[in-house]
Amino acid sequence: MSTGIAASIVSDPSRAFAALANVGDLTKATIPTPALIVDLDSLESNIKKMAEHCRQAKCAFRPHAKTHKCPEIARRQIAAGAVGICAATVPEAEALAAAGIRGILLTSPIVDAGKIARMVAIAASAGGAGSVMLSVGHLREATLLAEAAVAAKVNLDVLVDLDVGDKRTGSLPGEPAVELARQIAKSKRLTIRGVQAYAGHASHTVGFEARQKVSREAIAKAALTKALLAKDGFDAKILSGGSTGTYNIDSAIDGMTELQVGSYVFMDVDYRRIGGRDGQAVYADFQPSLTVLTTVVSTTHAERVTVDAGTKAIDTTTTHRPEAKNWPGLVYARAGDEFGAVTSEGGGKLPAIGERVEFIVPHCDPNVNLYDRLYACRGDRVEAIWPVAARRESGAANSR
Amino acid sequence: MSTGIAASIVSDPSRAFAALANVGDLTKATIPTPALIVDLDSLESNIKKMAEHCRQAKCAFRPHAKTHKCPEIARRQIAAGAVGICAATVPEAEALAAAGIRGILLTSPIVDAGKIARMVAIAASAGGAGSVMLSVGHLREATLLAEAAVAAKVNLDVLVDLDVGDKRTGSLPGEPAVELARQIAKSKRLTIRGVQAYAGHASHTVGFEARQKVSREAIAKAALTKALLAKDGFDAKILSGGSTGTYNIDSAIDGMTELQVGSYVFMDVDYRRIGGRDGQAVYADFQPSLTVLTTVVSTTHAERVTVDAGTKAIDTTTTHRPEAKNWPGLVYARAGDEFGAVTSEGGGKLPAIGERVEFIVPHCDPNVNLYDRLYACRGDRVEAIWPVAARRESGAANSR
Secondary structure, eight states, rough: OOHHHHHHHOOOOOOOOOGGGGGGGGGGGTTSSSSSEEEEEHHHHHHHHHHHHHHTTTTOOBOOOOOTTTTTHHHHHTTOOOOOOEEHHHHHHHHHHTTTOOOOESSSSSOOHHHHHHHHHHHHHHHHHHHHEEEEEHHHHHHHHHHHHHHTHHHHHHEEEEEEEEEOOSBOHHHHHHHHHHHHHHHHTTEEEEEEEHHHHHOOOOSHHHHHHHHHHHHHHHHHHHHHHHHHOOOOOEEEOTTTTTHHHTTSTTOEEOOOOOGGOOOOOOHTOOOOOTSSSSSSSSSOOEEEEEEEEEEETTTTTEOOTTTTTSOOOSEEEEOOOOOOOOOEEEOSOOOOEEEEEGGGOOOOTEEEEEEEEOOHHHHTTOEEEEEEEEETEEEEEEEOOOOTTTTTGOOO | OOOSSHHHHHOTTTOOOOOOGGGGGGGTTSSSSSSEEEHHHHHHHHHHHHHHHEEEHTTHHHHHHHOOOOOHHHHHHHTTTSSOOOOOOOOOHHHHHHTTSSSSEOOSSOOHHHHHHHHHHHHHHHTTTTTEEEEEHHHHHHHHHHHHHHHHTEEEEEEEEEEESSOSSBOTTTTTHHHHHHHHTTTTTEEEEEEEOOOHHHTTTTHHHHHHHHHHHHHHHHHHHHHHHHHHHHHOOOEEEEETTTHHHTTTTTTTTTOOGGGGGTOOOOHSHHHHHHHOOOOOOOOOOEEEEEEEEEETTTTEEEESTTTTTSSSOSSSSOOOOTTTTTTEEEOOOEEEEEEEEGGGOOTTOOOOEEEOOOOOOHHTTOEEEEEETTTTTTEEEEEOOOOOOTTTTGGO
């Protein structure tokens, strides 16, 4: 990967970032806070480790961009051997396609004509089937997709989205999924390539053995459905699913063909608490690379200081708290939309006014979603600024 | 205010929104979801009602832009009679100044030279003292500010920021604040204009009488401090503070000169639950104008449906849940980063696949922070698309 000042000017048509030529001067002492930081050494280590695991396990991987929404990181995942990239939203798919990424799998259902047309447009511009796949779990989506594919004369690959236990999206596995596949296949423009099964309830199960049990049960339903599809005459080779929490479980399951791992690039407090394979309390397979850099802006009270990062800067929706990096004993508590209150366990020293503290975030995906840019740092130095290019419906109104 | 297609093309140098000339065709049936909606009739009613209240109460108001981060709404507040606009961050202040807003008060502390320089630059370009004020609660900020003001040859107005009970920012009231003012006044470039007191703990106190008690106690400390400053020879006329929850309490307190009301333009579930003046359970002084528009994307299970708005689209950090607008009995529960699970109390009818549901958000400020644009609607029709122009440190690296 290229580094340095040249690499910092990452083009992104959806954002108007002016000249960043002075990025080489920026350090963690001068970045305006609150800021989202990615540690490049840790990021690169994580990308390499997952790629090596999948190579050894003979299981492909199609990492999920919902975690980072960052074409630059997607390019690095592809360079490391990923077969493509998953997207959770149409704007994510558009940003990835615009950055030249191929093998985009939209993992979420879409059921309105506008978004369907946008996905078909991506497929048309990227070369049709193979460049874009959609996960379909309801006949309504299949119908809209077939109409749009016929109108645009584009062929599309489809995975049958399965609900293997988290009750969010997808067809029930088994016969309902096979029947949906038969309906989808009535369109000559749509080709069933396999199934998708995301077991959200497995990914954060605490304890390796417990996690393995939940994930195996969930994925078994998907493997069985894939076999039923094959028996019914479909060319259903793909079983796409899994997560950072179950990567080394799922890659060993018979029938699993590719992992949709996302958080491994960044890690977060929630994932660090699920426990490691050999009974460790901390799940340390991957290194925490994502932090929010904050500044102490008030020290009026002896027992607590205030930092400039509240609800708008650190996602605290989940149960775990942010963890101070390199400052044991500091405890962060939300203190409104703009501020955090920081205390010290055991009465240890607190940071002074103007001092900066980095926090590992509780949950990486929604935290990235709060920012427009990632400061990519090597040690304390900013090596590049990467746009978070695919936030929600940004830029979407023009491409209905 | 102008309306219609012409009004939709709101210029914003920090964003690259392409031609929105077809905004007139957009309706709530075609806006890509999830989307942030503001109902113009309710917004206009809220802006008018607060302005009329303040006029009658003979109390000025300087509404807080941390709620909307939207120069177009700030312009409407100024047009209704506001004496200026508050900002919680430097990027907010920059966006407001760029939109021609004067009387900007930065309500949060900043303690690094880069941000101080940016505020001084705003003041210099906007005409110096009177155009920009800063709230200062620590000697460190005063020192940096004095140095920058001298270097830029700019005069600046300062409020002494007071901690009146929420322990987040500001000097302790009374003698410590007077001593801080004396230190600040050593710089000829800095002029003390009064005090700021935000009682975050009062704004959401449930029950009018209880809320009145908490707010009066907090503001009394600020009024006393302002009197001490005057006695010490300062031209301390301003007492700025208050909130949407206490606007009709604080505007009647002796010594209060301006309200920093924010949420009243949008309202939210949290504020609707604090109770009204005459004992009503619902605080209905202002109308809920802000919603998130969602689409039902999965209906696999009879007892629940899935909508396309999760943690990334609806802030659920606070305790209350989103409330379905115009659909009694629907209950929203977070179902991960991308989805929400919707059930019906008492087994009522659930929306069908592809159907759209609007939710009043629990807490408006962080919810706006999740979006880049507001769809301003009159009934079901989109009348304008307003950029959320001042999200966090967007565009800041260039202006260190």
